[in-house]
Amino acid sequence: MEANTGEDVSLPKATVQKIISEVLANTDITVSKEARDLIIDGGIEFIMILASMASDMADTENKKTITQEHVIKALEELEFQDFIPQLxxxxxxxxxxxxxxxIRDSKLKKSGLSEEELIRQQEELFKKSRSRLNSQHQTPEELKKEQEQEQ
Known part of the structure; x- marks a missing residue:
């Protein structure tokens, strides 16, 4: 069931290889390039079938957006119920x-400060932190001179 949309569809090989390596971490098994490519092709096919079924379910409900409920129903219909708890x-x-x-974004908005002011404050904190770090490597005379210059 190869869907040809005119675009190359793939999964990132490095990501797939990382997943495979994690799954096989405690074994002596290695995976050939050809086997990895076959896993990628199978993954793409699975995603296409799952998305198509979820899309059909959304269409049946006259919805224009596929929701997580549609995906879960499609997994059940495909008899992949074992995936659902992890999902x-x-x-x-x-x-x-x-x-x-x-919550974080809300706190920033409530601060009443512009993004430029927040960046300026961040830079000031960085400057003070660098200054403290440098002061650990300065003589007391150098530190006193620097503090006088800041005032």
Missing amino acids: NDVINDHQKLLKQKQ
């Missing part, structure tokens, strides 16, 4: 990260 864990982790990002 739910990933979804929960992702939602926690999004919430943390929203």
Whole structure:
């Protein structure tokens, strides 16, 4: 079932190799380039089938967006129920990260400072930190002279 859309579709070889290496970390097994390429092709095919089924489910519900529920239903229909608990864990982790990002972004907005002012403050903190680091390598006379110059 090769879908030819006129675009080359692939997965990053380095990423796939890293995943394979992690899975096989405690074994003496190595994977040939050809086997890795076959795993990539199988992964692409699986993603295409899963996306197509999820899209069909969204269409059936007159939705224009595929949701995680559509993907989970497609996995169930493809009889990949064993993936669902791990997928739910990933979804929960992702939602926690999004919430943390929203809190952080909210704090920045509430600060009332422009991005330029925040960058200026950050640079000032870097300058002070470098100064402290350098002062550890300075004589007391050099440190006193530097402090007088800052004032």
